[in-house]
Amino acid sequence: MNPQTKLPEPKRPAFNHAREHRIEQEIVADAYTSEERAISWHCYLDDKLRFPFKAKCIAAREISPLKKGEEIEVLGMASEDDCMHEMFVSIRFAGRKLGVPLAQIEPIGADAATREAVADWRYWQRMGREF
Numbered sequence: 626m627n628p629q630t631k632l633p634e635p636k637r638p639a640f641n642h643a644r645e646h647r648i649e650q651e652i653v654a655d656a657y658t659s660e661e662r663a664i665s666w667h668c669y670l671d672d673k674l675r676f677p678f679k680a681k682c683i684a685a686r687e688i689s690p691l692k693k694g695e696e697i698e699v700l701g702m703a704s705e706d707d708c709m710h711e712m713f714v715s716i717r718f719a720g721r722k723l724g725v726p727l728a729q730i731e732p733i734g735a736d737a738a739t740r741e742a743v744a745d746w747r748y749w750q751r752m753g754r755e756f
Contacts, residue, residue, distance in 0.1 A: 638751050648749060659756035663709045666746065666756075670712060670727070671702045673742035680730035689725045690718060696733065697725075710756065712746055 656665040677698050682691040691697065703713035703724035713724040727746055732739050 637753065638748055641748065644745060644748050648745060652745070660709065662756040664705060666712060666749075667702060667705050667708045670742055670746065673738050674699075674702070674714075675736050675739045676701045678735040678739055679733040680735075681733055682729055683731045684729055686726060686729055689729055690723070691725055691729060697730070699730065699732075 652669045653662050653665050656662040677700050680697055680699050682693055682695045685691065685693050697716045697718065700715045700717060700722065703715050707713050707724055712727040714727050715722050715724055727743065728750055732743055
């Protein structure tokens, strides 16, 4: 398999009590189905991420035109419909608006709320959780 086809499998992060509490009590509280959890994550990220912000691609993916190290501007969340299995953000790329996986990027110089929300999403995924 080409190493640029998907995100690398990072080792599971250390358990983070504060992040777990925020995820369970603020993000997915009262979300019992996969659809409810996806919508909860979308709402949380849409509320916490301060758009626009600059970001850097941290890993190439087959489903995205971004190359590792490439810098982009994140414009907003992709639609809820596009985020039912994974969170996507909208960027401007080659003169058009395009969705890329949030886990593929790292904010650059973004505010604390944006960095924390992206880290929450990355932690959720790296812990092996799914909607």
